[in-house]
Amino acid sequence: MNLFADALAWLLSPERLQGQYALPALLGQHLLYTAVSVLIAAAIALPAGWLIGHTGKGREIAVAISGAARAVPSFGLLVLLVLVLGVVRTPLAAIITFVLLAIPSLLAGAYTGFEAIDRRTIDSARAMGMTEWQIFTRVELPLGMPLLVGGIRSALLQVIATVTIGAYVNLGGLGWPIIQGIPLRRFDQVLAGALLVAVLALLVDLLLALTQRAVVPAGIDAQSPPHRSERRVARRAASAVT
């Protein structure tokens, strides 16, 4: 466990707060890239996913897109875009990669959230005289929220993992101590970087898991027997979209 002691010593050294590669700056970069990419991806994927979920049309296309997207190695795509767009535009190349990476999970979160709703609920809403827009905002959005948050959760985690790899193309972020330390054989630094990234991912995951619970609308019993197995399957499926 000497290794971990060295990593801790590296982390706690006052030098970590100085210079271009200060840890707070790296963390800031990491979070900024993640937030910006997931927001852009959400602006594209959520309306599309809701439309698919509401109309029930086009889900085959969405499934095909997410299936194919999973096969594309994000590290390769990042390097490819950096070369195509030029090294000067690395941040742009990175954001495009992360956005493409985040879209499938967000899309799936949006439309599976709507699909998991009992058809009878939506029929009742329509029978009560709700317009399609009212059904969307007052029935489908709240009931689909837990699965949507599940989609956001897996999108965030994937992007956090890939931003780490982005350090290889000089993007900064918490992957930097790892990528820079490996060729130098500075294992204290490498391990410290890995620990930071893991802790960041686990914290974000925990935060989103709590959010996922908090957004279950009041009056809906998440454990109610008739829906339980279906909801669980759907939730799993959404979190498996990675």
Place this chain on the structure above:
Amino acid sequence: MTWVLDNLDLILELALVHLRQSVIPIALGLLLSIPLGWVAWRFRLVRGPIVVLTGLLYTIPSLALLILMPAVAGYSATEEPNLIVALTIYAIAILVRSVADGLDSVDADVRQAATAMGYAAPRRFLAVELPLAGPVILAGLRVAAVSTISLATVGILIGVTNLGYLFTNGLQRRIIAEVLAGVVAVVVIALVVDLLLVLLGRMLMPWTGVIAPSRAKATSPRRAVVRAAA
């Protein structure tokens, strides 16, 4: 294009190494997930801890896991077994849930009928429950297989050579064709393996495709399959 034609040998060699580094974790992951998933399904009490633990491991970004695992277990980070162990962990995280969900999807009446016909628990599991859970497990296996193949490229960052080599080498030498060849090769391998899994599924489970979607009872496992594949 000339780069690709001049280096076909290299691409092919790396593709074979890549295939080895991903097929072992996929197979190992499935083999370990069936008993683990069964335990999680059978004993409610341990289901939570198993799913949470594998979920947490799955949450750790690949580059971090590739460094943390060897540091904890004390083996070399820069060799192939490290990559294979990490990829196996990710595969297990996906597959344990699929196996438990698949066993969930088996109709309780069918299970009782099997018991009534004299199937003892081990034989009932192998002859009735596992095949019926098959479609859901297959859906998870396809997800695990494709992500494993594409994730394996990260291995090059810790010094394990595979198709990821074309990315780092292509970046250093500024050869777009080399990087593109790497991306295309990974996608092709992933899609071919995916197709093989679908065909294998049809062979081993010839009844899947036949269930009429209008039958309400039959749709629930099918819907689970569709969702898992989404």
